[in-house]
Amino acid sequence: MDFGNKRPTAERKSKVTYQYHPDIGHYHYGEKHYMKPARVKMAHSLVTGYGLQKKMEVSTPSEATFKEMAKFHSDDYLDFLRRVTPEDAEEIQKSQARFNVGEYCPDCPIFEGLYDFCSISAGGSIAAAKKLNQGHADIGINWGGGLHHAKRGEASGFCYVNDIVLAILELLKYHQRVLYIDTDVHHGDGVEEAFYTSDRVMAVSFHKFGEFFPGTGALNDVGIGKGRHYSINVPLNDGIDDKSYETLFRSVISHVMQWYRPGAVVLQLGADSLVGDRLGAFNLSMQGHAQSVEFMKTFNVPLILLGGGGYTVRNVARAWCYETSLAVGTEVSEDLPYHEYYEYYTPEYRLDIPASNMENLNTREYLEKIKYGPVFHIEVAIDIAVIENLRHVAHAPSVQMHSKLWGLRQG
Numbered sequence: 001m002d003f004g005n006k007r008p009t010a011e012r013k014s015k016v017t018y019q020y021h022p023d024i025g026h027y028h029y030g031e032k033h034y035m036k037p038a039r040v041k042m043a044h045s046l047v048t049g050y051g052l053q054k055k056m057e058v059s060t061p062s063e064a065t066f067k068e069m070a071k072f073h074s075d076d077y078l079d080f081l082r083r084v085t086p087e088d089a090e091e092i093q094k095s096q097a098r099f100n101v102g103e104y105c106p107d108c109p110i111f112e113g114l115y116d117f118c119s120i121s122a123g124g125s126i127a128a129a130k131k132l133n134q135g136h137a138d139i140g141i142n143w144g145g146g147l148h149h150a151k152r153g154e155a156s157g158f159c160y161v162n163d164i165v166l167a168i169l170e171l172l173k174y175h176q177r178v179l180y181i182d183t184d185v186h187h188g189d190g191v192e193e194a195f196y197t198s199d200r201v202m203a204v205s206f207h208k209f210g211e212f213f214p215g216t217g218a219l220n221d222v223g224i225g226k227g228r229h230y231s232i233n234v235p236l237n238d239g240i241d242d243k244s245y246e247t248l249f250r251s252v253i254s255h256v257m258q259w260y261r262p263g264a265v266v267l268q269l270g271a272d273s274l275v276g277d278r279l280g281a282f283n284l285s286m287q288g289h290a291q292s293v294e295f296m297k298t299f300n301v302p303l304i305l306l307g308g309g310g311y312t313v314r315n316v317a318r319a320w321c322y323e324t325s326l327a328v329g330t331e332v333s334e335d336l337p338y339h340e341y342y343e344y345y346t347p348e349y350r351l352d353i354p355a356s357n358m359e360n361l362n363t364r365e366y367l368e369k370i371k372y373g374p375v376f377h378i379e380v381a382i383d384i385a386v387i388e389n390l391r392h393v394a395h396a397p398s399v400q401m402h403s404k405l406w407g408l409r410q411g
Contacts, residue, residue, distance in 0.1 A: 013329045014297065016056035017137035019124035020044050021063075024144040027117040030109050034279060034311045035158040037117065040144045042317035042341045047324050049339035055328035057137065064122035064166065072165045072194065074153040081160060082115045100154040108155035118161035121145050125163035125306060129170035132264060132302040139303045139327045143320045146268045146308030148188040149214060156190065157214060158309075165194045167304060168201055168266055175263030175302075176200065179256060182207065183249075183292055184270025184308045185280045187217030187233070191268075197227040202260050204374075206249060206273075208281045209235030219373045232256070232374040237361040238281045242288030244362055248371055250295055255375050257299055265301050267292060269323060270308030271316040275355050278311040283360065286319050286353035293326045314344045315353050322351060 025041025047053060069078055080099055084091050092110055096102035102110055111117075121144045128140025148164055149157030164180065168191070171178045180195075182188035182205040195201035207217050223231040234252060236245075272280045274289050296303055305327060310316035325332045336342065336349045 014138040014327065015136070016139045016141065016327050017128060017131040018047075018053070018056045018058045018324070019061045019127050019140065019142040019144070020058060021060055021120045021124060021144065024117070024120050024124075027111065027113050029111055029158070033109065033158075036311070036313050037144075039310060039313040039316040040307065042313060042344070043143050043320040043324075045340045046317050046321040046336070049337035050321065050325065050332045052321070052324050052328055052330060052332070055330050056141075056324075059127065059131075061120070061123040061127035061142075063116065063119035064126055064161075064163075065119075068126060069118070069122055069161055069166065071169055072152060072162060073150075077153040078161075081118060084110055084114070086110050086112055098154075100151075100156060101160075105155065107158055108160065114160065121147060122161050122163040122166050125167035125304070126170055128304050129167040129264075132304065133171065133174040137302075138300075139297075139305065141305045141324060141327060143305075143307040146184070146270060146306035148182060148184060148268055148270075148308060149186070149190045151190050151193065157186065159190065162190050162194065164188075164191050164266060164268060164306060167306075168195070171264045171266070171302075171304075172200060177202070177260060177262045179260060179262035179265045180204065180268070181253065181265065181292070181296070182268045182270070182308075183273055183289070184268055185273040185277070185282055186213055186270065186309055187215075188268060189214045189216045192217070192221075192231050192233075195227065196223050196231060197225040199226045199230050202230045202232065202256065202262070204232040204234070204252065204256060206234045206236065206245070208238070210237075212281070219370055222377065229377045232377070234370055234374060236282070236370075237366065239283045239358045239360040240362045241283050241355060241360050242285055242291070244360060244367055245282075245284060245288055246291050248367055249292055251371055252374055253292075253295065257301075262301060264303070265296055265299070266304045266306065267296055268306050268308045269293070269320070271310030271319045272308070274310070274312070274315050274319055274353055275358065276312055276315065276353070277309075279309065280311075283355050283358040285355040286315075286322055286351070288355065289319050289353075290323050290326055293323045297326070314341075317341070317344075318351055318353055 096104040124142035125145035131137040145163040147159035150159040150162035187207040217233040
């Protein structure tokens with residue numbers, strides 16, 4: 001089946017579940033911190049300003065329990081997050097190096113309500129996964145999630161609890177294979193690391209590489225053991241534009257979908273890959289950022305859309321609102337509706353985020369090189385799978401068969 005030639009169709013309406021907790025925007029990392037949870041509230045305000053809530057099921061998710069979060073995170077780490085407060089200087093000092101927080105890691109401060117914030121974020125992503133598993137929705141959205149850097153026992157890169165890993169673990173109860181796609185400008189290291197030895201989760205990350213946080217995600221980082229070749233990294237240079245990004249994304253992902261045939265997909269839509277982001281390095285317009293949503297909808301596979309990075313807050317809200325409209329299949333006006341945060345969009349009051357004249361340092365030769373890096377592994381697998389399927393049955397290979405296929409290649 002040629003997935004690569006499929007295009008979005010406006011006729012098909014997806015059942016969408018939208019997870020939003022009204023408290024998510026009330027938390028505060030600190031006055032000068034780049035991460036602003038209020039951006040999720042801003043996005044929601046724009047979503048409701050356009051009336052998109054009428055096109056989907058809007059739910060207030062339950063906060064994730066300690067037990068639910070402990071399916072990935074260590075008990076001692078969660079216990080620390082649950083009991084520590086900003087005033088508890090002695091406890092922070094004692095544990096900050098162990099858990100990568102506080103003065104040891106200024107990116108991850110201890111703030112008021114930290115554990116509750118994590119529970120809300122994780123609860124929304126778990127709830128979206130459950131809705132998909134139960135067949136109650138085709139697409140689940142949690143813009144308060146997507147915190148992809150958090151590790152099993154430590155915080156990292158503004159992230160404390162990895163809601164993505166928790167959502168994927170929920171999906172794996174019903175699906176043999178789950179595909180994770182990360183479009184944040186920063187490498188999705190926490191998710192990749194969690195499943196680095198597994199062949200049940202394929203992690204694909206399109207990110208800025210080099211001397212850029214977190215410094216992981218090289219082209220040759222492909223997983224180990226059973227997970228070898230189930231991590232695909234697409235490292236990019238500054239200034240990548242819409243056309244280059246779309247061509248690369250669709251080439252790699254069409255191959256992945258054809259070979260891996262996941263039962264569900266999780267798409268992280270970190271908005272720091274947009275042009276003009278305070279911590280970004282790319283030149284993607286709003287449409288360029290959103291094309292991944294359009295493309296993934298064409299496969300008609302259960303899909304979760306999550307937030308992530310994004311530090312120019314009005315652009316984050318614009319992008320996630322627009323991507324919500326794509327999820328529900330409704331066109332929205334270029335002129336912003338009046339809503340609670342209307343004055344943040346002065347002077348143009350427009351939805352669009354146009355690209356700039358930033359230089360694209362991703363040459364055609366470089367893009368071809370990185371495209372055929374990950375695609376090479378996939379195409380070899382497809383060739384072997386065809387031969388193997390002739391001996392068995394013509395359907396998507398099982399996870400066990402995947403291991404055998406790679407064994408043939410390595411042996």
